[in-house]
Amino acid sequence: MQSAPVTATEEPTAAPESGTAAARSGWRARLVTPQLPWRIVFVVVIAVGVIAPYVLDPAFRLPLFTKYLCYAIVGIGIGLAWGHGGMLTLGQGLFVGLGGYSMGMYLKLHDAGPGHVPDFMDWSGVEKLPAFWEPFRSPVVAIAAVIILPIVVATLLGLLVFRQRVRGAYFAILTQALAAAFVILLIGQQGYTGGTNGLTNFSGFFGIDTYADQGHRTLYFITAGVLLVIFLLLRLVVASRFGRLLLAIRDGEDRVRFLGYDPTVIKTIAFAISAVTASVGGALIVPVVGIVNPGMLDIVPSIELVIAVAVGGRYSLAGAVIGAVVVNWARSTFSEDYPSAWTYFQGALFIGVIAFLPRGLAGLLKQLRDGGPALMKKLGIKPPSRPAPPTAPPAVALAGDQTVVVPGQGASRQEAV
Amino acid sequence: MPTSDETSTETTTIPAQRTAETGETLLEVRGLRVVFDGFVAIGGIDFTVSRGELRFLIGPNGAGKTTLVDVITGMTKPAAGSVRFAGTELVGRREYRIVKLGIGRTFQTATVFEDLTVLENLDLAASFRMPVPKLFLRRRGVSDPVAQVLETTQLAELADRKAGILSHGQRQWLEIGMLLAQDPQLLLLDEPVAGMTKDERERTGVLLQQIAEERTVVVIEHDMEFLRRFASVVTVLHEGKVLTEGTVAEVQADPRVQEVYLGRKKEDDESGGAAAAALGLEAAP
Ligand SMILES: Nc1ncnc2c1ncn2[C@@H]1O[C@H](COP(=O)(O)OP(=O)(O)O)[C@@H](O)[C@H]1O
Ligand SMILES: [Mg+2]
Numbered sequence: 001m002q003s004a005p006v007t008a009t010e011e012p013t014a015a016p017e018s019g020t021a022a023a024r025s026g027w028r029a030r031l032v033t034p035q036l037p038w039r040i041v042f043v044v045v046i047a048v049g050v051i052a053p054y055v056l057d058p059a060f061r062l063p064l065f066t067k068y069l070c071y072a073i074v075g076i077g078i079g080l081a082w083g084h085g086g087m088l089t090l091g092q093g094l095f096v097g098l099g100g101y102s103m104g105m106y107l108k109l110h111d112a113g114p115g116h117v118p119d120f121m122d123w124s125g126v127e128k129l130p131a132f133w134e135p136f137r138s139p140v141v142a143i144a145a146v147i148i149l150p151i152v153v154a155t156l157l158g159l160l161v162f163r164q165r166v167r168g169a170y171f172a173i174l175t176q177a178l179a180a181a182f183v184i185l186l187i188g189q190q191g192y193t194g195g196t197n198g199l200t201n202f203s204g205f206f207g208i209d210t211y212a213d214q215g216h217r218t219l220y221f222i223t224a225g226v227l228l229v230i231f232l233l234l235r236l237v238v239a240s241r242f243g244r245l246l247l248a249i250r251d252g253e254d255r256v257r258f259l260g261y262d263p264t265v266i267k268t269i270a271f272a273i274s275a276v277t278a279s280v281g282g283a284l285i286v287p288v289v290g291i292v293n294p295g296m297l298d299i300v301p302s303i304e305l306v307i308a309v310a311v312g313g314r315y316s317l318a319g320a321v322i323g324a325v326v327v328n329w330a331r332s333t334f335s336e337d338y339p340s341a342w343t344y345f346q347g348a349l350f351i352g353v354i355a356f357l358p359r360g361l362a363g364l365l366k367q368l369r370d371g372g373p374a375l376m377k378k379l380g381i382k383p384p385s386r387p388a389p390p391t392a393p394p395a396v397a398l399a400g401d402q403t404v405v406v407p408g409q410g411a412s413r414q415e416a417v
Numbered sequence: 418m419p420t421s422d423e424t425s426t427e428t429t430t431i432p433a434q435r436t437a438e439t440g441e442t443l444l445e446v447r448g449l450r451v452v453f454d455g456f457v458a459i460g461g462i463d464f465t466v467s468r469g470e471l472r473f474l475i476g477p478n479g480a481g482k483t484t485l486v487d488v489i490t491g492m493t494k495p496a497a498g499s500v501r502f503a504g505t506e507l508v509g510r511r512e513y514r515i516v517k518l519g520i521g522r523t524f525q526t527a528t529v530f531e532d533l534t535v536l537e538n539l540d541l542a543a544s545f546r547m548p549v550p551k552l553f554l555r556r557r558g559v560s561d562p563v564a565q566v567l568e569t570t571q572l573a574e575l576a577d578r579k580a581g582i583l584s585h586g587q588r589q590w591l592e593i594g595m596l597l598a599q600d601p602q603l604l605l606l607d608e609p610v611a612g613m614t615k616d617e618r619e620r621t622g623v624l625l626q627q628i629a630e631e632r633t634v635v636v637i638e639h640d641m642e643f644l645r646r647f648a649s650v651v652t653v654l655h656e657g658k659v660l661t662e663g664t665v666a667e668v669q670a671d672p673r674v675q676e677v678y679l680g681r682k683k684e685d686d687e688s689g690g691a692a693a694a695a696l697g698l699e700a701a702p
Contacts, residue, residue: 236555241541241552241554242552244537245552247530255524258512258521259516259541260545269549
């Protein structure tokens with residue numbers, strides 16, 4: 001629980017000041033809050049993130065790690081849509097593809113140079129650049145497309161299906177079908193899209209030499225920076241009223257209508273946000289792996305992303321990041337040694353998490369956090385008290401026709417953080 | 418004002434600045450028919466509520482009380498008929514639009530958002546008129562209307578607890594509180610005191626009377642004690658039709674009402690029997 005500082009209102013009884021107990025106990029109490037395990041983890045992660053590019057083998061391990069971070073960006077969006085909004089989106093590959101291909105098209109055209117078509121078009125006998133490729137000569141248009149295309153597609157889709165109250169498995173299957181259709185389209189239009197091979201053989205990325213060690217480090221820092229920004233932004237979204245509303249819709253969409261909100265709008269916005277994150281992740285992965293092709297966007301990788309989020313913990317954004325990194329790292333390590341066993345292992349992992357750790361790895365951290373008060377006691381700090389729910393109903397004394405309402409003891413309450 | 422004269426105006430937990438002109442028709446249901454797969458749940462109802470009224474709606478299980486509220490709030494589409502609220506036709510409107518017109522409801526089984534805190538539940542209920550971009554701002558503190566509702570429903574102490582831990586009665590109070598935070602003109606409460614202890618029922622009744630001082634309230638309830646204590650005008654529904662309408666005493670004395678409740682008792686209908694007992698109908702005429 002984040003503490004919600006209460007602004008002074010005319011009725012101080014209704015607006016208890018939070019964290020006063022913590023303030024009185026000095027710096028130790030301010031540091032040692034139930035949030036502490038999370039903060040420690042956050043600091044460690046940032047530290048590891050800064051050191052990683054100088055420790056990891058820049059030619060092989062580092063680009064792999066950067067790739068995991070791209071998946072983490074996609075994963076955060078899945079965490080928002082699925083964990084918070086209850087929209088199981090099994091076709092994020094569609095949006096990964098929109099971002100990936102927007103970026104890939106720009107890079108191909110940049111390499112081809114003005115007036116020329118990309119190499120694969122030459123090979124297919126396409127001599128004139130198709131009209132829909134033309135705008136992607138501009139890097140600005142390409143980057144704008146990475147943001148705008150997924151928003152447009154997700155918004156149209158969302159308004160259409162959420163209004164019809166399509167949800168649950170139907171929604172999941174629909175998103176999956178769209179990803180599959182996108183893949184079929186890409187493969188079928190060989191001359192325009194590069195077909196199964198996709199777009200590859202890029203010479204660089206905005207002046208970064210993607211074949212040099214330093215280039216790999218730069219790409220890593222760009223990706224990690226984008227991940228951090230998206231993570232922090234979406235944390236704000238989740239903590240806002242919008243985030244609360246999203247949870248409410250997940251748990252009782254029909255009830256929310258009677259609160260006066262249109263769930264279609266809220267869900268569509270959340271879905272569009274998840275689409276943008278997927279697209280950004282897709283765009284960043286292109287220079288890292290040097291290719292974008294239909295195999296990266298198909299149903300299987302889309303589902304694997306969802307599995308990774310489930311393993312990490314779909315109810316928290318951090319869980320989505322952890323899951324994407326851990327699962328993909330495990331996959332690389334595992335398949336180096338046992339190439340064919342990974343699929344089975346992944347399946348077992350998924351089932352195990354669903355059965356025993358529904359909140360994923362992040363759920364473990366939450367238990368640690370809930371162990372916080374015990375830790376504080378050890379350090380000699382009084383943990384903020386949580387009032388027990390009163391068993392007896394609040395008192396209303398009925399004195400003849402006179403009703404006396406006894407106000408709640410709000411003022412003396414110490415808010416639990 | 419048709420509410421009971423026992424109402425105390427000394428309790429100032431609710432501002433009374435909005436007392437509208439009473440008497441004018443606020444809700445008007447005409448020729449309403451609702452059919453579920455061939456089953457006629459409501460077979461032609463006319464039902465009018467004036468502004469400022471505290472109206473009770475009773476009837477045996479399956480009479481169509483909940484269905485009537487469902488139609489008014491846009492959850493169920495009627496086969497025929499019209500529902501007008503302050504002159505506006507409601508049939509065909511979407512639920513959230515009807516809420517925005519100023520109608521709020523509770524559900525027979527209190528539904529609150531268990532993963533949100535009590536405060537967050539109330540805050541969401543109070544914020545529905547906010548433009549969507551503003552929803553992205555983090556809630557800072559407690560708004561005055563929400564603080565007021567926390568006091569009124571005496572949930573202030575539990576404000577930061579998850580709604581999932583609330584007791585049955587507290588949940589119902591939270592749901593009423595959410596309704597108050599919505600600040601509607603017309604409140605439709607579906608069995609708000611069902612399953613409450615006698616004490617809780619008493620407090621809820623007092624609360625409803627306070628609320629009704631400045632708003633229009635329709636309460637579905639068939640506990641006769643409760644009715645006698647708090648109701649003035651009662652509408653009796655039976656098998657999808659309005660059986661009768663009048664004061665508690667009139668309704669109690671109506672032989673048709675006695676038949677509806679007691680007739681069922683003879684047919685060994687448990688709930689009918691219980692309802693008859695609750696109505697205080699000791700003996701058949
Ligand atoms: N969604 C529905 N589908 C089919 N029948 C329904 C539905 N809702 C209510 N009914 C039927 O309509 C009748 C009236 O129900 P309801 O309005 O819930 O009664 P009450 O609230 O007065 O107890 C009942 O016979 C019930 O079974
Ligand atoms: Mg009912």
